Amino acid sequence: xxxxxxAIAQNTLSQAIRMRVAVVVIVLLLILLPLMSMTATGDxxxxxxxxxxxxxxxxxxxxxxxxxxxxxxxxxxxxDLRRKHIFLVVSKPIRRFEIVTGKLLGVVMLxxxxxxxxxxxxxxxxxxxxxxxxxxGAELEKVNREFFTSRTRLETSLDPDEIEQQSRRRYEQxxxxxxxxxxxTREQVMEVLRNEALSAAKSIPLGYVRKWEFENVRVxxxxxxxxxxxxxxxxxxxSDDQVYGNWRIGDFRSVDASGRLxxxxxxxxxxxxxxxxxxxxxxxxxxxxxEDGYVSVELQNNPAISLVTIVAEDVQLLYRSGTFxxxxxxxxxxxxxxxxxxxxxxxxxxxxxxxxxxxxxxxxVFLTGTVNGFIIESIDFVSAAFAILYQFTIRxxxxxxxxxxxxxxxxxxxxxxxxxxxxxxxxxxxxTVFIKGGLLLLLGVFIFQHRELAKTSV
Amino acid sequence: xxxxxxxAIETFSLTKVFRDLWGRAKVVAVDGLNLKVRxxxxxxxxxxxxxxxxxxxxxxxxxxxPSKGRALVLGGTTGDPLISRRIGYLPEESYLYPYLSARExxxxxxxxxxxxxxxxxxxxxxxxxxxxLMGMANRPVGTFSxxxxxxxxxxxxxxxxxxxxxxxxxxxxMDPIGTRQIKDLILNLxxxxxxxxxxxxxxxxxxxxxxxxxxxxxxxxxxxxxVRSLLQQSxxxxxxxxxxxxxxxxxxxxxxxxxxxDVEMSSPMDKLEEFFIRIVxxxxxxxxxxxxxxSTTKIGDFLAREQQEKTTALLDQLVSASMELVPxxxxxxxxVHTEEKSQAPREDRELLSRLAKQKMEPVVRLEExxxxxxxxxxxxxxxxxxxxxxxxxxVLESLIGPDKGQSGDAGTEITRxxxxxxxxxxx
Numbered sequence: 001x002x003x004x005x006x007a008i009a010q011n012t013l014s015q016a017i018r019m020r021v022a023v024v025v026i027v028l029l030l031i032l033l034p035l036m037s038m039t040a041t042g043d044x045x046x047x048x049x050x051x052x053x054x055x056x057x058x059x060x061x062x063x064x065x066x067x068x069x070x071x072x073x074x075x076x077x078x079x080d081l082r083r084k085h086i087f088l089v090v091s092k093p094i095r096r097f098e099i100v101t102g103k104l105l106g107v108v109m110l111x112x113x114x115x116x117x118x119x120x121x122x123x124x125x126x127x128x129x130x131x132x133x134x135x136x137g138a139e140l141e142k143v144n145r146e147f148f149t150s151r152t153r154l155e156t157s158l159d160p161d162e163i164e165q166q167s168r169r170r171y172e173q174x175x176x177x178x179x180x181x182x183x184x185t186r187e188q189v190m191e192v193l194r195n196e197a198l199s200a201a202k203s204i205p206l207g208y209v210r211k212w213e214f215e216n217v218r219v220x221x222x223x224x225x226x227x228x229x230x231x232x233x234x235x236x237x238x239s240d241d242q243v244y245g246n247w248r249i250g251d252f253r254s255v256d257a258s259g260r261l262x263x264x265x266x267x268x269x270x271x272x273x274x275x276x277x278x279x280x281x282x283x284x285x286x287x288x289x290x291e292d293g294y295v296s297v298e299l300q301n302n303p304a305i306s307l308v309t310i311v312a313e314d315v316q317l318l319y320r321s322g323t324f325x326x327x328x329x330x331x332x333x334x335x336x337x338x339x340x341x342x343x344x345x346x347x348x349x350x351x352x353x354x355x356x357x358x359x360x361x362x363x364x365v366f367l368t369g370t371v372n373g374f375i376i377e378s379i380d381f382v383s384a385a386f387a388i389l390y391q392f393t394i395r396x397x398x399x400x401x402x403x404x405x406x407x408x409x410x411x412x413x414x415x416x417x418x419x420x421x422x423x424x425x426x427x428x429x430x431x432t433v434f435i436k437g438g439l440l441l442l443l444g445v446f447i448f449q450h451r452e453l454a455k456t457s458v
Numbered sequence: 459x460x461x462x463x464x465x466a467i468e469t470f471s472l473t474k475v476f477r478d479l480w481g482r483a484k485v486v487a488v489d490g491l492n493l494k495v496r497x498x499x500x501x502x503x504x505x506x507x508x509x510x511x512x513x514x515x516x517x518x519x520x521x522x523x524p525s526k527g528r529a530l531v532l533g534g535t536t537g538d539p540l541i542s543r544r545i546g547y548l549p550e551e552s553y554l555y556p557y558l559s560a561r562e563x564x565x566x567x568x569x570x571x572x573x574x575x576x577x578x579x580x581x582x583x584x585x586x587x588x589x590x591l592m593g594m595a596n597r598p599v600g601t602f603s604x605x606x607x608x609x610x611x612x613x614x615x616x617x618x619x620x621x622x623x624x625x626x627x628x629x630x631x632m633d634p635i636g637t638r639q640i641k642d643l644i645l646n647l648x649x650x651x652x653x654x655x656x657x658x659x660x661x662x663x664x665x666x667x668x669x670x671x672x673x674x675x676x677x678x679x680x681x682x683x684x685v686r687s688l689l690q691q692s693x694x695x696x697x698x699x700x701x702x703x704x705x706x707x708x709x710x711x712x713x714x715x716x717x718x719x720d721v722e723m724s725s726p727m728d729k730l731e732e733f734f735i736r737i738v739x740x741x742x743x744x745x746x747x748x749x750x751x752x753s754t755t756k757i758g759d760f761l762a763r764e765q766q767e768k769t770t771a772l773l774d775q776l777v778s779a780s781m782e783l784v785p786x787x788x789x790x791x792x793x794v795h796t797e798e799k800s801q802a803p804r805e806d807r808e809l810l811s812r813l814a815k816q817k818m819e820p821v822v823r824l825e826e827x828x829x830x831x832x833x834x835x836x837x838x839x840x841x842x843x844x845x846x847x848x849x850x851x852x853v854l855e856s857l858i859g860p861d862k863g864q865s866g867d868a869g870t871e872i873t874r875x876x877x878x879x880x881x882x883x884x885x
Binding site for chain 1: 516519520521522523536539540541542543545547549551553554555557558566567569570571572614618
């Protein structure tokens, strides 16, 4: 069985390589990637340059390979049917699922090959870029610390869903009390409520303290550093565009009656002015983290200097948890997962659709995938009135569509030097490739198994 | 293993109705067909365009689903790999992957049959040699002419040493010499116990090779039977003689008139096929310059020789190259053998001219049946009349086969008086 699948796969591969679109994509990328590494500017810093390059080059590679995968996977099946090569293949002792699987395997092999080649090129160029732009000292260190690394990022739990629910609850309450403003639509009211809830949750008035607790901070080496990364805002906007905070980082869970700290780890105190509306980070030794991986971060709006309320837009804790190389490979694997999914849907769709129609369907799926989060969000609103209908019709379809954006965007992990965990990768593969892809493949095989391969001609 | 069925192919009121989008029956392509092809026979499946031949084949090969009825091939269905591994199929066009070379094509299909490497490689070499494409084995099939593509198509149909060979228009696009070779090959394969379903509307081809024919029209079998029983006009006689004087002719006419039956006298015509082969061979002997066609005739030349001396060995090798027992050295030996032969083109030419002349030799044979057939064709005086009985016999044998139950009257096939096959077709 595997020999036959392998034979089909090899044949598919040679078929794909001879396709003009494959050559175009390969040549295009071979020209564009080095060109982009030379022209990328970003914010003129070495970090900005390499971030821009990697971001654009990975997105471009991913996009082109996705399109290529769709075209090749659809072409390889429909062409065999249209040119009747399939007559010869089917009349041999081969099961039809072996043909479909072989076709899929061939396309995936092509993807793996191309992804490896272009991954190596991007990786090499990225490593080479800081040297080319003659970055030195602090700049180079910043690049190494924030880009050529792989850090786990722990986000604070101010997630939009909770805000959304909170504002919905408030909306319902207002509705019950008949206090809804009559000249506003539901959406407008919700928007106001949402903003209120958000800023309430983030605001730190003068002298007040806000605490973020992080758990599972698994620093491998206590001599390492952990990084506090945040974005602050002043309300009203401070004239010098600076806010002043006192940070206290440590394990403050056990404080005895006299107010003395009982923790084994030593807390750190940092007092610093920070520019507003931009991400800033500072590092402290990792020994601040308790043995059980707990650390708490507190920010006090310094009453001595500050004049405005601080709005903490985002506070994160980062720690190194891997190498850039490993992370890059996982990012490529994440790209591969979407390519495999597209190959499955391409092969599957073309078992019963003609070339143009199948390509159209795949493109639609792909584009939906790249904006999936946005679509689900917007439809969630619109369809609130048809909740049940929506729950059983559109929502499952949307669930079935792949998600390529937001949390599933590999470029963002690399861009931010954020660790893309094996666990996360495994989940994506399990859901997108094995469950969804497997179901689609089964559907394709079922159709291929039962359809008439010859056209009706008399 | 499936129990051996009585027929190699058997269909039970096989019906195919093509429907339109709304499920309304539009065309009945095949209508209650009961086709029965016995083991080890060459069955000619005839019919005009659109009579349902190809549709039937597609149903046999599981490419179309019957609307009604059932088709058994080797006692099972072709969807079953156990069955399809015993079948060779040459579709109406070759449908080969244009980017694969001849060798890669055979390798690909060999892999689909799960043939182990050494068996596959041996067979590929043997087949390439047999179809005369050794010289262009590494050229993409897409650059091949139709005839060459047919040869590769035929080779891929033989790679699994099939028990049942389904050939759809095997000679379309082939030059006459190639056609002759294919026909000889078919006969040879049948002698080796293969069953062949030959689908064609080149009636001359069918007539030359088939044991039984069936004529399909409008999806129904119009007539079916052995070629001989269908075509022989048992109430008519044909006498072919050497040069006769007018006097003699007059006397013969008188005798026949006394028998109170009509008579018609004329010089018999050569078959165009033989005429063509003779002309091409002559041109080759004289080494006339030609553009393009050279290679084709060369292949033909090569195959013609092979037909006589090589094919048997090659087929032996193919058959003996079963999965386990592979005479590793054999392929090499065969190869050396061939190369020696190709250095002696004279032999080939002799052979071709023998092929061309075989029917012109005076043959006098008595049939067990009532008719006496005297055959002697004096058309081409320039050609020497070689009376070498042994040579003639071997040629005839190779064409018809000594062991095909024709009981020694090998001449019958050739000199049989024909009723026009076209007439049958229309009726």
